[in-house]
Structures are given as C-alpha cells and as structure tokens.
Amino acid sequence: MIITRNKIILFLVTVFLIAGGGSFAQSTANAYIPYKYVEINISKSFYDFASEAIRKVPATDIDILHVFFPTRNFELDLSQMPSETHGELKQSLWQRARSIYIHAPLKVKVLLVILVYLIVSLFVLFVVILINRQLKTKKRRRIKELKQEFQEQIADFLFNDDVDTIEFKGINDKMNRQIFIDELRFLHSNLYGEAASKLRDMYFNLDLHKDSLKKVYSKRWYLKSKGFKEVAQLDVKDANDYISRFVNDKNPIIRVEAQVALVKLSDENPLGFLDNLKYTLSDWEMINIYDTLIYHQINIDSFEPWLDNQNHSVVVFALRMIMLFKHVNAIPKVKQLLFHEHPEIRLAAIKALKPMESEECVPELLQLFKDETYRLSDIIRQHKEKEKNEKLRRKDVRSLDDLLPRKIRYEIIDAMQNLVSENELSFLSYVAKDPDNSFAIRMLALKTIFSVYPQGNGTLNELMKEEDATLKAIITNVKQTSEL
Amino acid sequence: MIEFFRTLQYIIENGIIIFTIFIFGSYVALAIFSALSMLQYIRKNSYIDYKVLLSSPLAPSISVVAPAYNEGKTIIDNIRSLLSLHYNDFEVIIVNDGSKDDSMKKIIKAYDLEPIDVLYEQKVATKTVKAVYKSKNKAFNKLVVIDKENGGKADALNAGVNFSQKEYISVVDVDSVLVEDALLIMAKPFLEETERKIIASGGVIRIANSCKIEEGRITEVKLPKKFIPRVQVLEYTRSFLMGRMAWSKLNGLLLVSGAFGMFNREIVLKVGGYNTNLVGEDMELIVRMRRYMSEQKEKYRVIYIPDPLCWTEVPATLKVLGRQRDRWTRGNMESLFMHFKLFFNPKYKTLGLLGHPYWFFFEWLAPIMEFIGIIYFIIIAVLGIPNWPFFFLLLSVIYLFAVTLSHYAILFEELSFHRYNRKREVIKMLFTAMLEPIFYHPFILIFSIRGNFKYFIGEKTWGTMDRVGFSDDEQDDKEKENNNPEIVKGSSQVA
Numbered sequence: 001m002i003i004t005r006n007k008i009i010l011f012l013v014t015v016f017l018i019a020g021g022g023s024f025a026q027s028t029a030n031a032y033i034p035y036k037y038v039e040i041n042i043s044k045s046f047y048d049f050a051s052e053a054i055r056k057v058p059a060t061d062i063d064i065l066h067v068f069f070p071t072r073n074f075e076l077d078l079s080q081m082p083s084e085t086h087g088e089l090k091q092s093l094w095q096r097a098r099s100i101y102i103h104a105p106l107k108v109k110v111l112l113v114i115l116v117y118l119i120v121s122l123f124v125l126f127v128v129i130l131i132n133r134q135l136k137t138k139k140r141r142r143i144k145e146l147k148q149e150f151q152e153q154i155a156d157f158l159f160n161d162d163v164d165t166i167e168f169k170g171i172n173d174k175m176n177r178q179i180f181i182d183e184l185r186f187l188h189s190n191l192y193g194e195a196a197s198k199l200r201d202m203y204f205n206l207d208l209h210k211d212s213l214k215k216v217y218s219k220r221w222y223l224k225s226k227g228f229k230e231v232a233q234l235d236v237k238d239a240n241d242y243i244s245r246f247v248n249d250k251n252p253i254i255r256v257e258a259q260v261a262l263v264k265l266s267d268e269n270p271l272g273f274l275d276n277l278k279y280t281l282s283d284w285e286m287i288n289i290y291d292t293l294i295y296h297q298i299n300i301d302s303f304e305p306w307l308d309n310q311n312h313s314v315v316v317f318a319l320r321m322i323m324l325f326k327h328v329n330a331i332p333k334v335k336q337l338l339f340h341e342h343p344e345i346r347l348a349a350i351k352a353l354k355p356m357e358s359e360e361c362v363p364e365l366l367q368l369f370k371d372e373t374y375r376l377s378d379i380i381r382q383h384k385e386k387e388k389n390e391k392l393r394r395k396d397v398r399s400l401d402d403l404l405p406r407k408i409r410y411e412i413i414d415a416m417q418n419l420v421s422e423n424e425l426s427f428l429s430y431v432a433k434d435p436d437n438s439f440a441i442r443m444l445a446l447k448t449i450f451s452v453y454p455q456g457n458g459t460l461n462e463l464m465k466e467e468d469a470t471l472k473a474i475i476t477n478v479k480q481t482s483e484l
Numbered sequence: 485m486i487e488f489f490r491t492l493q494y495i496i497e498n499g500i501i502i503f504t505i506f507i508f509g510s511y512v513a514l515a516i517f518s519a520l521s522m523l524q525y526i527r528k529n530s531y532i533d534y535k536v537l538l539s540s541p542l543a544p545s546i547s548v549v550a551p552a553y554n555e556g557k558t559i560i561d562n563i564r565s566l567l568s569l570h571y572n573d574f575e576v577i578i579v580n581d582g583s584k585d586d587s588m589k590k591i592i593k594a595y596d597l598e599p600i601d602v603l604y605e606q607k608v609a610t611k612t613v614k615a616v617y618k619s620k621n622k623a624f625n626k627l628v629v630i631d632k633e634n635g636g637k638a639d640a641l642n643a644g645v646n647f648s649q650k651e652y653i654s655v656v657d658v659d660s661v662l663v664e665d666a667l668l669i670m671a672k673p674f675l676e677e678t679e680r681k682i683i684a685s686g687g688v689i690r691i692a693n694s695c696k697i698e699e700g701r702i703t704e705v706k707l708p709k710k711f712i713p714r715v716q717v718l719e720y721t722r723s724f725l726m727g728r729m730a731w732s733k734l735n736g737l738l739l740v741s742g743a744f745g746m747f748n749r750e751i752v753l754k755v756g757g758y759n760t761n762l763v764g765e766d767m768e769l770i771v772r773m774r775r776y777m778s779e780q781k782e783k784y785r786v787i788y789i790p791d792p793l794c795w796t797e798v799p800a801t802l803k804v805l806g807r808q809r810d811r812w813t814r815g816n817m818e819s820l821f822m823h824f825k826l827f828f829n830p831k832y833k834t835l836g837l838l839g840h841p842y843w844f845f846f847e848w849l850a851p852i853m854e855f856i857g858i859i860y861f862i863i864i865a866v867l868g869i870p871n872w873p874f875f876f877l878l879l880s881v882i883y884l885f886a887v888t889l890s891h892y893a894i895l896f897e898e899l900s901f902h903r904y905n906r907k908r909e910v911i912k913m914l915f916t917a918m919l920e921p922i923f924y925h926p927f928i929l930i931f932s933i934r935g936n937f938k939y940f941i942g943e944k945t946w947g948t949m950d951r952v953g954f955s956d957d958e959q960d961d962k963e964k965e966n967n968n969p970e971i972v973k974g975s976s977q978v979a
Binding site for chain 1: 527530537539540601605679881895905910
C-alpha cells in the first residue's frame with residue numbers, strides 16, 4: 001500500500017472521531033457502571049460519579065445544573081458511599097490510603113502509581129547525583145595526582161642513568177595502569193629516538209602491552225579501537241593479522257583505527273589493506289592514514305598500484321597521495337584517469353596534476369573541459385525539460401547534479417594557471433566571455449589570461465570591447481589587483 | 485443537551501490528558517535515545533586526536549561568519565577570540581551590519597585594517613556592501629571585515645556567505661565564546677560520512693553568565709548567580725543534551741542554533757541563503773535545506789555535536805527573556821507554517837513524518853494546549869465544580885515529572901561533560917529545578933502565547949511571509965532573483 005499524506009491525515013481524523021465517539025460512549029456508560037471503574041475527570045468531585053453509579057442514575061435524567069453545578073449531595077457525602085468505604089475511614093492512615101487506592105477509579109490508580117514512582121526516582125536521582133559528584137571529584141583528584149606521579153617517575157626513568165633501580169609504584173590496579181599507558185602514549189608521541197625507544201622498552205617490561213592486547217581482543221568496539229590505537233602507537237606487532245580483519249568492519253570507528261594501526265605496524269606494504277577494501281574510504285580515514293605516513297615517515301614508493309582499484313575511494317586516495325607527495329612518475333597514469341567515468345576520480349586527477357606543473361597535460365585538460373561542458377549542457381537540458389521552462393539559464397539548475405561538472409571545469413582552469421601559453425588564450429577568452437559560466441571561473445580565466453605575458457594584456461584589451469558589463473568589471477579588477 | 489456538554493467536557497479533559505501523556509512520553513523516549521547516542525558519542529570521541537586535522541592539507545576549508553551590530557564594547561576581544569581558533573585553512577569574516585556605534589573605527593584601529601579592491605559575486609541579494617577590509621598586519625591575515633548597510637542578521641550572514649569561497653561556513657554570534665578546538669570538532673563529522681551528505685551541524689550552546697571570560701576565552705566556568713540565567717542552564721541542558729542529541733540520531737533535527745553552527749556552503753547557496761524577512765532565519769534555513777535535499781532525492785543528514793563548544797550570555801531579566809522567547813515562538817511558527825507541506829508527508833521521510841509534526845504538536849501547540857487547559861480550569865473553578873483531590877493529584881504528578889526530567893538532565897550533564905565543578909553548584913541546580921515550574925515556567929508560557937498572538941495579528945509579518953512563500957512559483961521567483969547576481973566591489977573610497 002502506498003502511504004500518502006492524505007491517507008495519513010484521513011487516518012488521524014478517523015482516530016480523532018473514534019476518540020470523540022469513545023468519549024461520548026464512555027461518558028454515557030459512566031452513569032451505569034460500578035464506581036471503581038468510573039471515568040474520573042478534573043471537573044467532577046471525586047465521589048460524585050461514585051454516588052451516581054451507586055444510585056444508577058441515568059445521565060439523561062440529570063439536569064444540566066447537576067452536571068455543572070453539583071448540589072450538596074454530590075459532594076463528599078459519606079452516607080452515599082458504599083458501606084465498606086465508610087467503615088475503612090475509621091481505620092489507620094495506611095489502611096485508609098490502601099482502601100482509597102483499592103477503590104479508586106483506574107485513572108486515579110495509575111496516577112497514584114506514577115506519583116509514587118516519581119517521588120522515589122526524584123529521591124534516588126538526588127542521591128545518585130550527589131554521590132556521583134563526590135566520587136567523580138575524588139576520582140579526578142586521584143587521576144591528577146597519579147598523572148603527576150607517573151610523569152615524575154617516567155621522567156626519572158628517562159633521565160636517570162640508573163635505569164634498573166627505578167620501580168614504578170601504583171600501577172597494580174587496572175585504572176592506574178590505564179592512566180600510566182595514556183601518559184606513556186602521550187610522552188611517546190612527543191619524543192623521538194632513544195628516549196622514545198626507552199619508553200617503548202619500559203612499556204614491554206612492565207607488561208603493559210598485555211593490557212593493550214587485551215583491549216585489542218575485547219568484544220567491545222570502543223575498547224577494541226582504543227587497543228588498536230595503543231598497539232599502533234607503541235609498536236606492538238603481535239596482533240597484526242588479527243587487526244587486518246577489521247579494516248572491513250562495519251563499524252567505521254574500528255575500521256579507521258585498524259587501518260591506521262596497519263599502516264604503522266606493517267613492515268611490508270603498509271597500504272596493502274587498500275587492495276581489498278570493501279567500504280568507501282572516508283575523508284577522515286584518508287586524513288588519518290596520510291597523517292600516519294607523514295608522522296612516522298613511512299615511505300611509499302608508488303601509489304600507482306591503487307589507481308586501478310575497483311573501489312573509487314581508494315583511487316581518489318591514491319591520487320591525493322600522488323598530489324601531496326608529488327609523485328611525478330605517476331603523471332602518465334593520472335592523465336588516463338582524467339577520463340575516468342567517476343567524476344570524483346576525474347576531479348582528484350586534475351588536482352593531482354596541478355602541483356606537477358606538467359605542460360604535456362594541457363591537451364588532455366582542454367579535452368576534459370570540453371567533455372565536462374557537454375555533460376553540464378546535458379544536465380541543463382534535462383533540467384529544462386523537467387522544469388518545462390526553456391528560458392532557464394545554466395545558473396538556474398536547482399539540483400545538485402551540476403556541482404561536480406562545474407567544480408571540475410574550475411579545477412581544470414586552476415590547474416592550467418601556470419601551464420598556459422598564448423596558444424590557449426582563445427580558449428580562455430571563450431570561457432571568460434560565456435555569461436552562463438560562473439563568476440568564479442570567468443574571473444580565474446581572465447586572471448590566467450593576464451598571466452600570459454605580454455600577449456595576455458592584449459587579449460584582455462580585446463575582451464574589454466565586449467558589451468558584457470560583468471566581463472568589463474572583472475577585467476578592470478584583474479588588472480588593478482595584479483598591478484598591485 | 486446534557487450529553488452534548490458531557491461529551492464536550494470529556495473531549496477537552498481527556499484530550500488534554502492524552503496530549504500530556506504523548507508529550508511526556510516523547511520526553512522520556514527522547515531522553516532514552518539521547519542517553520544512548522551520548523554514550524556512543526563519548527566513547528567514540530574519548531581517544532580521538534583532533535590534531536590530525538589541524539595540520540592536514542586534506543582538511544576542508546572553513547569561513548567563520550560573524551555578523552556584528554553595535555558590538556563596539558566587546559568586538560575587539562571577540563575577534564581576537566575567533567582568530568585564535570585552532571584550525572589551519574580558515575578565515576574569519578566579520579560583517580559589520582551598519583552599526584551605529586564606533587565598532588568599525590575600533591576594528592580598523594585595533595587590527596590595522598585597510599580597504600581592499602575585491603570583486604566577488606553576490607549570489608544572494610543583500611544590502612549594499614560599502615567596503616571590504618583586510619589587515620596590513622600579516623598576523624591577522626585570516627581576518628576579513630565586510631562593512632555594509634544595515635539589513636538585519638540574516639542579511640549580514642548572506643553578505644558573509646557571498647564573500648566566502650571556502651567549503652564550509654561556520655556561523656557564529658560575534659558575542660559568543662568558542663572553545664579553541666570548536667572548528668576541529670565541528671568539522672570532523674562532515675569528513676566521516678560517506679553515504680550521506682552532511683548539510684549542517686550544530687553544537688551545544690552553554691551559558692556564559694557569571695563565567696570568567698578573559699580576552700575572549702572562558703577561563704572559569706561558574707553557574708549563573710541570578711535565578712533567570714540559572715534556570716536557563718537547566719532549560720538548555722534539557723533541550724541540547726536530551727532533545728537535540730536524540731533528534732540528531734533520528735535525523736530529524738530542525739534547528740541549528742544561530743549562535744554556532746556549520747553549513748555546507750554549496751547547499752546554502754542552492755537554497756538561496758538566509759531568508760531576510762523572518763525573525764527565525766536560523767531554523768527556517770535548516771528546514772529549507774532539508775526540504776531541498778529531500779526533494780532532490782539526495783541522502784543527507786543534519787548532525788549535532790554535544791561537546792560544549794560555544795558559550796553565550798543569555799537574558800538575565802524577564803523583559804529581555806520575554807523578547808527572546810516571543811521571537812523564538814514566531815520563528816518556529818514561521819518555519820512550521822511556511823513549510824507546512826512537510827506535515828505528515830511521507831515523501832519527506834523522517835522530516836515529514838516525525839520532525840515537522842513533533843515541532844508542530846509539541847513545540848508550537850504545547851503551550852497553546854497548556855494555556856487552554858489553564859483557562860478551562862479557571863472556568864470550572866469559577867463555576868465551583870473542580871474535583872480538587874483529582875486536580876491536586878494531577879498537578880503533583882505533572883510537577884514531579886517536570887522536576888524529575890530536569891534532574892535527569894543534570895545527571896546527563898554530570899555523567900558527560902561535567903562542567904560545573906563545585907558541589908554547591910550542583911545542589912543549587914537541583915533546587916532550581918524544583919522552583920522552575922512554579923516561578924519560571926508560567927512566564928515562558930505567557931511569552932509563548934504573546935508570540936503566537938503577535939504572529940497572528942502581526943500584519944507586517946504576514947505580508948512579508950506572503951511575499952516569500954514557498955509555493956513552487958514563488959520559490960522560483962525568489963531563486964531567479966537570487967540567481968541574478970550583482971557584483972560586489974570593495975571600494976577603496978570608503979575608508
């Protein structure tokens with residue numbers, strides 16, 4: 001069944017009507033049913049309905065004044081109450097309360113239960129918050145003291161020649177060991193060379209790596225991830241095979257930590273896990289992997305093997321690495337990817353070529369610009385058909401489809417900035433003149449024209465003759481700001 | 485006749501009770517959801533090293549846009565605070581929205597600014613930009629100041645959006661204080677998602693009244709001394725930690741606070757930027773962006789970060805509080821009615837089936853129902869027919885529920901971010917929660933009703949809304965207007 005908005009509203013109206021009808025039926029029935037099941041509301045005295053029920057007065061017989069202005073006999077009139085209630089009033093408070101509860105209408109019963117629950121939970125919350133505060137303050141103070149203590153001990157260990165005599169106190173308990181590991185990790189990440197390896201030795205000597213491995217093998221995702229981080233930081237290679245199973249875990253947090261750990265711990269082919277990556281590599285994962293490569297000075301000879309990967313995010317990652325590490329040898333392969341079917345890969349390929357400043361790429365970039373222009377035109381044509389509006393301009397595209405082709409076109413001009421010669425001036429003029437092109441790309445094209453010395457200035461002067469006011473304003477600005 | 489009155493009586497009374505049960509039920513459900521997502525968030529981010537973003541060339545670029553109007557007293561410190569944020573590729577765009585005080589003079593002097601020749605596209609129409617300034621001092625090269633004619637906050641934000649060339653826009657109230665890592669923490673979720681586009685993210689707003697602020701930084705967190713701001717600490721804790729966290733998980737978040745949020749710039753531009761004719765431009769933008777993404781059949785999310793990243797001063801007097809709440813109510817109503825097409829519309833999924841109806845019933849309708857309930861009770865009290873035992877029973881339950889909910893919120897805060905360190909502060913909060921329903925909530929109800937009243941009688945507001953309505957034709961007209969860009973030139977003549 002297709003759920004439409006009208007059906008939902010119809011359903012709600014029906015529910016409302018049924019509820020209304022139900023209320024009507026209930027209100028009529030109230031007059032006849034035993035008092036403990038009687039509906040109770042805020043506008044009638046607690047015992048009024050009970051009285052009605054006992055006397056079984058039909059609702060239709062009650063004068064309107066009896067409904068809205070109850071007479072004395074509707075108030076708490078004990079003679080109207082059932083005999084057992086009457087008797088119980090003389091009993092103890094507890095028995096009386098119990099009796100009221102037992103004989104109360106359902107709604108009152110529910111409210112009484114909720115009331116008791118709320119009173120108890122309020123009290124419990126009050127106590128829990130205060131106790132938690134007490135414990136937390138104590139724990140914080142203890143952690144602070146321990147941290148300071150451990151820092152001093154580790155500093156002693158690092159800078160005292162009499163290494164063997166140092167005994168680390170207070171790392172017998174689980175929490176303390178974790179604080180110790182955290183301190184050690186922090187220091188290790190800020191130290192190099194001998195000091196760092198000394199810390200690592202200590203980590204093993206104190207069997208702290210066993211704690212980290214326990215976390216690695218834990219079933220809880222957050223402990224596992226933390227374990228991955230610790231073994232990666234302190235170079236524990238015992239669990240590499242196990243960790244490699246998690247590069248395709250469905251939990252992205254475990255995934256990224258596993259990937260980073262493998263990059264750090266693998267002696268051969270640190271990026272080998274990319275070969276069989278099933279999930280899309282997120283930007284966050286790419287940033288972390290790149291950071292690990294840089295921070296630990298891990299050298300990757302070539303990223304080309306991943307340019308053929310089936311996972312498009314892996315290709316994008318490889319292209320980004322080629323860009324950042326300026327792998328000039330990869331240019332021929334990257335050039336091929338300019339025409340890849342996936343737009344993200346095309347975009348990454350252009351960006352990868354930019355820092356290479358390779359003039360041999362210009363023909364391909366020009367061709368790609370043409371291709372992207374066709375793609376963009378196609379999107380606009382579809383958009384016009386969909387909107388049934390022939391007058392729509394290219395800039396009026398409402399969907400997100402046009403963003404990537406536009407971005408790619410912009411990046412092409414950006415990549416060509418330092419590569420163009422007078423041969424490309426007519427192409428750039430064409431880009432700058434087209435009023436349907438974005439302001440940004442026109443400006444970039446004109447800046448690029450101006451950078452071709454001295455012919456560029458002549459081209460700009462020619463373009464100044466056009467009637468397009470925007471074009472003229474940009475040219476004037478380009479000349480002014482460039483002169484500055 | 486009698487039956488008619490009895491039925492009416494039952495419908496009103498039972499209707500209000502059923503409504504209350506639903507509201508309370510939703511609060512409990514949201515609290516449970518929030519607790520689960522909070523736990524996951526804290527575990528997930530407990531060992532994250534945000535520094536990898538700080539130095540990475542792969543990190544996205546961000547423009548921090550801060551509109552300023554007559555902020556002369558604090559603007560210098562505020563800008564310094566924004567400039568000292570920890571992030572690599574970012575700029576701070578201060579938009580002076582035609583301030584009448586000496587803000588501009590002060591900024592020019594303090595940051596050694598000069599007007600620059602700059603040409604950029606005005607993708608969203610705004611009031612005239614008089615000049616764009618940058619600093620001669622390289623230490624402040626991340627600072628851009630746009631001086632424009634007064635056009636309101638939304639207009640100023642649009643001017644910032646127009647100037648920005650970065651991937652993301654972070655909108656900040658210039659008088660808010662951000663923690664140094666705010667941009668790093670806020671940017672991370674945008675990078676993690678692969679299946680869906682993150683279009684916006686919002687952060688928790690914490691209350692800075694009575695806190696010690698030095699050079700635009702919070703140096704000591706203190707619970708507000710005055711009752712009104714202190715109650716708002718509870719309100720914000722309930723709303724942010726227990727409400728929005730859950731809505732983020734359900735992908736039904738309709739509001740990113742104007743005090744601090746981050747947006748995908750391309751999507752903001754696609755929907756035409758902020759609507760300058762509304763009082764609740766922040767909520768409306770999110771609703772419009774969400775609606776746009778749904779209509780384009782794009783997978784998207786609006787996310788929420790529970791870390792206390794942004795601190796701001798809240799109203800300390802009833803008068804100012806009243807103005808704020810009245811504005812909020814009208815802002816909510818504008819967004820809800822302007823986008824009424826979403827209401828129970830399965831085409832918009834969570835947004836249509838959950839987010840919009842929830843806001844409609846429980847944010848907009850709840851105070852109205854409460855008000856009707858009070859009026860109804862006054863009538864029956866005057867008529868002399870209230871069932872006092874039942875009334876007191878019901879009142880006790882409602883009061884205790886409200887207090888318990890606040891205490892849960894305090895527990896949330898205690899177990900998560902634990903920002904108030906003194907024991908007496910916690911005790912004060914617990915007691916404030918007990919006083920809130922009696923001494924604070926009635927005013928909030930009055931302000932909300934006043935907002936409703938103003939919205940419905942405010943001819944000007946209705947007129948403006950008609951003009952920027954969201955029927956397809958009107959939307960197209962608006963887009964055409966926005967897609968007809970003017971060029972903005974920072975003139976060196978205006979110094």
